[in-house]
Amino acid sequence: MSLIVECKKLCLRRCMLALSYSIAMQYLLLGFFLFFVNFHVLHPLNWISGTISVLFSFYTWFSILPLIGSVVLYTILLGKSFLAVKRYYPTRFQWFIYTAPRKALFFTLHLLVGYLTAWLYTSFLHVDYRNIVCECFGTKCINSRYLFLICVGFFAACLHFTRENLHTDPELEFPIIQELMLIRIRSLIYRTLYNSLLKSFTPTICFALAYWLIGGIINRYFAVVFALDVDETALSFISIAVNLRLLFYGWILAAQILSNMHLMHCFFAIHLSEEVAFIIERKPVLCGTGIEEITLVDALNSSFVPVVQNLGARDLYNLSSNKMDARRKEIFALSVPGAHPYNWNQLSSQCLSLINAFTDELAASLKKISVVKTAPLFSTIKPTTATEAAEKILLRQYNETYGIRRMMTETSQENTETVKKMSPACKRIHDQVEKIKKQIEQTLRAAFRTIPGLYYMFGEPEGAKTAYLLSNSETILWIVQGLASVCTASLTEDKYGVVQVTLPQVIKSLLTLKTELDKLNNVNLNGKKMDRNFIALKNGVKRSLYNICTVFSDYLREIVDNPEDLRKLQCYVHYVET
Structure with missing residues (x-):
């Protein structure tokens, strides 16, 4: 239980850091927005001083609290999605049933963040874009410009949800080169702010065209709710296309929302993927402290917290590839007292357990693929020797001379005896029932696949389980390479030969995994x-x-010891394996 708590504490600390960065980013994005909308080329000092005074005013800090509250709710759900254990859904219907509540909650929080962002940012704009009610022809009317910006907030939130969260779940991506945290965050902010301006321009223009088509319906609905009039002149195509300030505000607002949602996602990915150097051997726990450190074996065994398991696999890979890492000596060291290789035994057994479990799942999934079943890549039949071939020829000649037919299997003999015991009438009925049964099965199977949408929703696509396993094989990749590198380093660093005992099992597991992967060479997955x-x-x-x-x-x-495995390994020795 303490191990689970420690793993969750590690993830919780990182999630809190990501949350802090997300909250700080709200003030930074608001500052960028104010600098854009208050731009004045003739009075630069007044522009900068006025923007800074508005940004640090009490009204701004009080008005941003609802947006921060929605960001906190969104980041909590985002953190749970990152830390959740991944599941395989055989059918699309199961995927929809199990993920629909979380997707609906994500969508709701997207709309909430989009609305509160638009509401907050419009409060700092010109008076014509600030309120929902405006003066028109001496009466009170619905402000179509204000509704345009509010709808831009909803549209940008829906756009981000469709791109990032509708079909996929949040996933961690470990960088090839591990950089400092501040450097990664700085480059992320620069890249995101620049790309969001480019990626939001075309959607904003498309939304303006859509608002010209359906904006009248939205304005009339709110006019009925608030008992106001509708300014039809503000809803024409010319009035929307000519109002460059409105389009500019909508473009900047959409860019801010898209960048905000993307940055919150990336902050969690950056903090949770930060590499950790786990200890090899647990030190004695001080009495009364209740502190327990996470070892490398514990991290690899924490399948209930996939983020920690990924960090453990990544740390094993780094430990094996870094020649200056002193922790490898602890792996090869013997226990005191007792002189037992506990560290290596625990590490190797845990790695082999994960590799073998993945291989078994992959082999089981490959049995459901028709291409692999009908056209195996490797023949398992051993070559026939000359003596065996001569014996088979003599046996066939003897059987042909005396009229002896080839022997049937036990199953076919039992079926034949059962059919012979039946009377002719029962035999005809039995054959007719079996024929009708096969026809019904074939008809139902064909109908299940031909009815539009039925197989798409309730059928399991061929190779879906294999594609799922391969898409989540990054952890196994790091473990395989890390374990192999530790074994190769043991030839010069292992003074006691603790690795040599387990080395045959490591080679056997890698060969088995390689054999299963070779079956996928000619398979088209998804x-x-x-x-x-x-x-x-x-x-x-x-x-x-x-x-x-x-x-x-x-x-x-x-x-x-196995001659077949030794023959395969000789191909690697002579560099002829493909």
Whole structure:
């Protein structure tokens, strides 16, 4: 229980940092917006001083509180989505049932953030864009310009939800090169603010055209609610297209909302993916402190917190590739007292358990793919020797001479005996029932696939489980490469030979995984001939086998007992494996 608490504490601290950055970003984005809308080229000093005074006024700090509250709610749901354990949904109907509540809550919070952002930003604009009621022809009318900006807030929130959250869930992406946190955040802010201005221009123009078509309906509805009139002249195409200030405000507002939502997502991804150097061996816990550190084995075993497991796999890969890391000596060290290789035994057993479990799941999923079942890439039949071939020829000649037919299997003999015991009438009925049963099964199967939408919603696509496993194979890739690199480093760093005992199991697991991955060479998964994750995993396993065979090439006959495995390893030794 304490391990679960420690893992969740690690993630909670990072989520709180991401939340703090998200809240601070609201003030920064508001400052950028004020600098844009209050721009005055003739009075630059008044423009800068006035913007700063408005930004740090009590009214601004009080008005931004509702937006911060909605950001807190959104980040809580976002953090839970990042920390949630991934599930496989065989059918689209199951995916819809299980993810619909979370998607609906995400959509609601998107609309809330979009509305509150538009409401806050419009309060700092010109008086013609600030209120929902305006003066027109001596009477009170609905302010169509204000409604335009409010609808831009809803539109930008829906646009981000459709792009980022509708079909996919939040996922962590570990950078190839780990940079400092502040450098990553600074480059992220610069890149996001620049790209959001470009990506929001065309959607804003499209929304303006849509508002020209349906804006009258929206204005009339609110006019009825507030008992006001509608200014029809403000809803014409010319009035919207000529009002450059309105389009400019809408463009900047859409860019701010898109950048805000994207930055909140990236802050969580950056903080949760920050690498951690886990300890190898747990130190004695001080009495009364209640503090328990997370070891590398504990991190790899924390499948209930996938983020920590990913960090553990990443740390194992970094530990094995960094020659200056002193923690490898702790892996190869013996316990005191007792002189047992506890650290290596625990680490290797945990890694092999994860690799073998993934291989078993992959093998089970491959059995459901028709291409793999009907056209296996590798033949499992052993080559026939000359003696066996001669014996088969003599046996066939003997059977043909004396009229002996080939023996049937036990199952076919039992079925034949059962049919022979039946009377002719029962046999005809039995054959007719079996024929009708097969026809019904074929008809139902064909109808299930041909009825529009039925198989799409309730059928499991072929290869979907395999594609799911490969899409989440990054952790296995790091574990495979990290474990293989530790094994290769043991030849010069392992003074006690603790790795040599487990090395045959490591080689066997990697060969088994490589064999299963080779079956996917000619399989088209989800319309993609070669998937990026599949290529990365296959190349990682191949690279690991090459490293092991290169280092232990002179000792493979003593390490591996199976002749078939030894033959496969010789291909890696001579660099002829493809």
